[in-house]
Amino acid sequence: MNRPVEQVRNRLPQRARELAGNAARRLRDAFPGRGTLKVEAPFTGEAIGEIPIAIAEDVAAAIARARRAQAEWAARPLLQRAAALLRFHDLVLNHRDEILDLMQIETGKARRDAVEEIVDIAITARYYAYHGPRLLRPRRRRGLIPLLTRVTELRHPIGVVGIIAPWNYPLTLAVGDALPALLAGNAIVLKPAEATSLTASFAVDLLMRSGLPAGLVEIVSGRGELTGAALVEAADAICFSGSTAVGRQIAARAGARLVHASLELGGKNPMIVLADADFERTIDGAVRAAFTNAGQLCIAIERLYVEAALYDRFLDAFAARTRALKIAADFSYDTEIGSLIGAEQLAKVVAHVDDARAKGARVVVGGRARADLGPYFYEPTILTGVKPGMLACNEETFGPVVAVASFQNVEEAIRLANASEYGLSASIWSRDSARAHAIAARLNTGTVNINEAYSAAWSAVDAPMGGMKASGLGRRHGREGLYRFTESQTVAEQRLLPLTALPGQPFAQFVRMMTAALRLIRRIPGLR
Numbered sequence: 001m002n003r004p005v006e007q008v009r010n011r012l013p014q015r016a017r018e019l020a021g022n023a024a025r026r027l028r029d030a031f032p033g034r035g036t037l038k039v040e041a042p043f044t045g046e047a048i049g050e051i052p053i054a055i056a057e058d059v060a061a062a063i064a065r066a067r068r069a070q071a072e073w074a075a076r077p078l079l080q081r082a083a084a085l086l087r088f089h090d091l092v093l094n095h096r097d098e099i100l101d102l103m104q105i106e107t108g109k110a111r112r113d114a115v116e117e118i119v120d121i122a123i124t125a126r127y128y129a130y131h132g133p134r135l136l137r138p139r140r141r142r143g144l145i146p147l148l149t150r151v152t153e154l155r156h157p158i159g160v161v162g163i164i165a166p167w168n169y170p171l172t173l174a175v176g177d178a179l180p181a182l183l184a185g186n187a188i189v190l191k192p193a194e195a196t197s198l199t200a201s202f203a204v205d206l207l208m209r210s211g212l213p214a215g216l217v218e219i220v221s222g223r224g225e226l227t228g229a230a231l232v233e234a235a236d237a238i239c240f241s242g243s244t245a246v247g248r249q250i251a252a253r254a255g256a257r258l259v260h261a262s263l264e265l266g267g268k269n270p271m272i273v274l275a276d277a278d279f280e281r282t283i284d285g286a287v288r289a290a291f292t293n294a295g296q297l298c299i300a301i302e303r304l305y306v307e308a309a310l311y312d313r314f315l316d317a318f319a320a321r322t323r324a325l326k327i328a329a330d331f332s333y334d335t336e337i338g339s340l341i342g343a344e345q346l347a348k349v350v351a352h353v354d355d356a357r358a359k360g361a362r363v364v365v366g367g368r369a370r371a372d373l374g375p376y377f378y379e380p381t382i383l384t385g386v387k388p389g390m391l392a393c394n395e396e397t398f399g400p401v402v403a404v405a406s407f408q409n410v411e412e413a414i415r416l417a418n419a420s421e422y423g424l425s426a427s428i429w430s431r432d433s434a435r436a437h438a439i440a441a442r443l444n445t446g447t448v449n450i451n452e453a454y455s456a457a458w459s460a461v462d463a464p465m466g467g468m469k470a471s472g473l474g475r476r477h478g479r480e481g482l483y484r485f486t487e488s489q490t491v492a493e494q495r496l497l498p499l500t501a502l503p504g505q506p507f508a509q510f511v512r513m514m515t516a517a518l519r520l521i522r523r524i525p526g527l528r
C-alpha cells in the first residue's frame, strides 16, 4: 500500500518539477547574484530548486515599487478592485491541479490537505469581493446633535502591508490575508516561509494576472531573521502568521515603530467530548482534528478531553481508526497522512513523544518515524498519561500527536481546556447544543467549533478568526480582517450652529441650554 521512496521519486510529476523550476527561476531573476537557499521535496528529501535570499536593500526596493503601484491601485474604484479578486478566484480554481502538485512537492502534505487551501482561497476571494466594498464605503455616523453635525467615517488603505507567512499552509497563509488588504487599496510585499517560496511565487503570479498594476504585489524570499526582519523594519503594517516566539519579536519592533501588526500565532488546542456526543461523528472528527496536515495546522487539536463515562470506548475506537489511516508519499486523494515538512519538525515531534514516553506517558498508537516511506514521515500518534513537565503537555508539538485524557464533569473539562498559555481554537462535541454553547462561551479561545474539528469556524469567513492570549493579536476574516488593513478617518462637518456659545451669548446660558438638550436627548430614543 505504501510506496517506497524510490518509486515516489520517479513519480514526482514532471509538470510539478517544471512549475517548481519556473517559480525558482522567477525569484532568482528578481534578485540576481544573491545567496540562495535550497528548496527540498520532503517526500524524498531531494533538492528541487534554489531561492534567493533578498537582503534589506532588496526589501527596500520592493517596498518602493509597491508604494508607487499602490497610489494607482487605491485610486481605482472599489468594484474594479473587487473584480480582480474574482478573477483571482477563477484562476486559482483553473490552476487547481498545478498548485496542488507544487504544494505537495514543497511541503510533502497529503493531497486532500492541500485541496483545503484551494477551497479556502476561493471562499476568501469571493467573500471579500462581494462583501468587502460595502464595508469599505464611506459610512454615516451619528453626531452629537442630529442635523447639526454630519459625520462620515472613511476607510483609507494603510499603504504597503508586509505579509510574513509560515510553511504549513503555503497558499492560504501567503495570499489569504493579502486579499482583504488589496481590496482595501494596499500594496503587498510578501515574505513567504523559506520552505514554501515556490508555491507563494506561483500564487503571486496568478494574483498579478488578475489585473493588478505591476509592482502591487512583490515577493521577497529569504531567511526570517534577515529578509523578514528587514520587512518588519520598513513596511507600513505587518501581517504575521507563525510561531509565538517570532510573533513576540515582531510585535516589539512594530511597537517601537508604531505600525500596525496583526499576529496569528501558535496554539495548543483542546477538544472536549461529552458523553452524549454522536459517537461515530466524534471519532471521525477527532481524527481530522488531530491529524489533518499531519497535525501541522495551527488550529489542530493536541489535547483531547473525554468525559469519563465514554473514555474507554472512545479511546479504543479512536485508536482503531487512527491505526487504519493511510499514510504515504503520493499524489492521490486516498492518502490521509502525508510527510512532515522537514528535519527540524520531525526532530521536534520525536523529542515530544520520546520525552513523554520517558516520563511515563503511554503511546497508544504510533510513536514512530517512518523512514521507509520518506525521510520525514511520522506515524499519527495517540498518547495518554501526559502530565505537566512533559514537552507534549503545554508546548505546541505541531505534528501528528494528540494527548487524550478523561474528565469527570464539565467544570473540570473547562478548567483543563483553559489551562494553556495559548487560546487559538477549541472543539466541543455534544448532542446538547445549548450545553455546548454554554461551555464554548467559557473557553478562552478565539474560535470554538461545535461538532466539528476546525473547519466550521475557519470556513465561516464572515466571522473573525484569531487567537486570545499567546495565540495572537488581531483577527483575520470578516470585517475585522479587512479593517486591520485600513486607517479610519472621521470627517465631521458642523452645520447651522456651533458646538459652543453663540456670538454674544453668555456662557452660563449656553451651559444651561446644553444641559437641557442633553436631558432631552437621553429621553428620546431616536436621538440617543
Ligand code: NAD
Binding pocket: 164, 165, 166, 167, 168, 169, 173, 191, 192, 193, 194, 222, 223, 224, 225, 226, 227, 228, 229, 232, 241, 242, 243, 244, 246, 247, 249, 250, 264, 265, 266, 267, 297, 298, 396, 398, 424, 467, 471, 472
Ligand atoms: P516561524 O515563526 O518560525 O516562521 C514564520 C515566518 O516568519 C517565516 O516566513 C519565517 O521566515 C519568518 N521569520 C522568522 N524569524 C523572523 C524574524 N525574526 N523576523 C521576521 N520574520 C521572521 O513559524 P513556522 O515554523 O514557519 O510556522 C509554524 C508556526 O506558525 C506554529 O507555531 C503555528 O501554530 C503557527 N501558525 C499560526 C497560524 C495562525 O493563523 N494562528 C497559522 C499557521 C501557523
